[in-house]
Amino acid sequence: MYSVGMSTSERLIESTRDLLWERGYVGTSPKAILERAGAGQGSMYHHFKGKQDLALAAIRRTAEELLATTGALLDGPGTPYERIRAYLLRERDVLRGCPIGRLTMDPDIVADEALRAPVDETLGRVRAQLARVVEEGVEQGQFPPGLDGEEIAATILATVQGGYVLARASGSPAAFDTGVRGLLSLLSPR
Amino acid sequence: MYSVGMSTSERLIESTRDLLWERGYVGTSPKAILERAGAGQGSMYHHFKGKQDLALAAIRRTAEELLATTGALLDGPGTPYERIRAYLLRERDVLRGCPIGRLTMDPDIVADEALRAPVDETLGRVRAQLARVVEEGVEQGQFPPGLDGEEIAATILATVQGGYVLARASGSPAAFDTGVRGLLSLLSPR
DNA sequence: GTCTATATCGAGATAGAC
DNA sequence: GTCTATCTCGATATAGAC
Numbered sequence: 001m002y003s004v005g006m007s008t009s010e011r012l013i014e015s016t017r018d019l020l021w022e023r024g025y026v027g028t029s030p031k032a033i034l035e036r037a038g039a040g041q042g043s044m045y046h047h048f049k050g051k052q053d054l055a056l057a058a059i060r061r062t063a064e065e066l067l068a069t070t071g072a073l074l075d076g077p078g079t080p081y082e083r084i085r086a087y088l089l090r091e092r093d094v095l096r097g098c099p100i101g102r103l104t105m106d107p108d109i110v111a112d113e114a115l116r117a118p119v120d121e122t123l124g125r126v127r128a129q130l131a132r133v134v135e136e137g138v139e140q141g142q143f144p145p146g147l148d149g150e151e152i153a154a155t156i157l158a159t160v161q162g163g164y165v166l167a168r169a170s171g172s173p174a175a176f177d178t179g180v181r182g183l184l185s186l187l188s189p190r
Numbered sequence: 191m192y193s194v195g196m197s198t199s200e201r202l203i204e205s206t207r208d209l210l211w212e213r214g215y216v217g218t219s220p221k222a223i224l225e226r227a228g229a230g231q232g233s234m235y236h237h238f239k240g241k242q243d244l245a246l247a248a249i250r251r252t253a254e255e256l257l258a259t260t261g262a263l264l265d266g267p268g269t270p271y272e273r274i275r276a277y278l279l280r281e282r283d284v285l286r287g288c289p290i291g292r293l294t295m296d297p298d299i300v301a302d303e304a305l306r307a308p309v310d311e312t313l314g315r316v317r318a319q320l321a322r323v324v325e326e327g328v329e330q331g332q333f334p335p336g337l338d339g340e341e342i343a344a345t346i347l348a349t350v351q352g353g354y355v356l357a358r359a360s361g362s363p364a365a366f367d368t369g370v371r372g373l374l375s376l377l378s379p380r
Numbered sequence: 381g382t383c384t385a386t387a388t389c390g391a392g393a394t395a396g397a398c
Numbered sequence: 399g400t401c402t403a404t405c406t407c408g409a410t411a412t413a414g415a416c
Contacts, residue, residue: 008399023297026217029391041393042400051392097295104358105287105295107213120359127356127365151372158352158369165351166317166344168294169310175317179348182341186376198381219409231411232382241410 009047011037016058021099025055025106025115056114062099063122074129080137081189084130084156088180094173097164127153142189152187159183199237201227206248211289215245215296215305246304252289253312264319270327271379274320274346278370284363287354317343332379342377349373 006014015036019028030051034044048054073087100122109115130153137143143152159179166175196204205226209218220241224234238244263277290312299305320343327333333342349369356365 024295027297040401046399101355102295104355105214105292107217110358116361123356123359147375148372151368151375154356154365154369155349155372158349158356159345160352161355162348162350162352165291165294166313166348168300169313171306175344178341179344182338182345185337185341230383236381
């Protein structure tokens with residue numbers, strides 16, 4: 001239940017963001033959204049065409065936030081290795097998983113072109129950000145000359161996304177950290 | 191709809207395995223299972239206590255199969271690097287994702303101790319298998335002496351699990367392969 | 381063992397009053 | 399803009415006949 005100072009439509013979007021993160025698209029019902037937002041059904045169908053439309057607004061906002069966070073770290077100060085390290089070690093709510101990546105396991109997201117598109121675009125941009133940093137590191141001689149920026153970027157992002165899987169399976173964030181430390185040891189400049 | 195020569199209870203388990211893989215636990219209804227198995231409700235509640243009990247049987251069987259597959263590759267012939275490479279490059283239905291790993295994104299699986307346990311145990315065993323191979327490689331001098339087997343094992347498994355995420359986001363298996371190639375380049379013995 | 385009622389509740393959406 | 403019916407259908411389970 002979101003407090004005052006937020007419009008009904010805002011509260012609906014925020015409630016949906018929470019629930020998509022917690023329970024995914026299939027696991028989130030309009031009813032649950034409305035209860036959390038403290039709104040009636042009429043409000044939802046007034047502001048949005050339905051569940052899909054509301055989810056789209058929620059996903060877009062989450063994507064923006066995620067890109068802002070990763071961009072700040074990857075385009076921030078430090079050597080390429082330090083920036084990748086900062087990205088990997090940043091504060092995360094590990095057991096909640098990635099609010100964007102988790103959506104790829106949702107059958108109704110992947111089956112719906114409109115819903116999958118923002119997910120794809122977001123992960124694609126993070127990959128591109130990572131690839132640029134890796135290539136910079138290769139140019140500066142911090143990484144070995146053979147490294148492929150696109151490949152390593154995919155490896156880094158996959159390690160993060162898969163780290164969430166391992167952590168959630170075990171019920172503890174430790175596995176995420178272990179995987180990240182392994183990756184950092186492989187990337188570490190000699 | 192599964193053909194003849196299979197008992198009703200078998201058909202129920204197989205249908206459930208398919209649907210858990212495709213749609214997850216939250217997204218799978220008893221009704222869908224029954225339709226696919228060609229059985230009535232009475233059969234399901236005769237053989238199993240309910241949806242959760244049936245899912246448990248399905249998950250256990252999927253876990254067994256997965257462990258057999260990875261075990262065959264990781265304990266197979268070849269140098270440690272070759273075995274890890276074989277594991278990473280094995281034939282996969284990439285866009286379907288990992289039938290075990292995907293369950294970690296299901297809120298009702300993670301919230302239910304009984305359902306999460308087999309998922310955790312399975313991924314833990316794969317990690318242990320991988321860790322042994324990595325440590326063997328370190329002992330044989332194929333990998334640098336500093337490498338930590340547990341860490342690299344987590345990195346490898348996370349890259350695979352995350353590779354599915356990237357692939358499903360983009361709707362193409364390419365991203366999975368790219369991430370795996372990056373990891374192999376980092377692991378490649380000098 | 382398997383089937384067909386039947387029951388209760390929620391999902392998702394529409395209609396129309398205020 | 400927001401609310402409360404109302405609708406149709408599916409989820410999940412039980413009951414009891416065959």
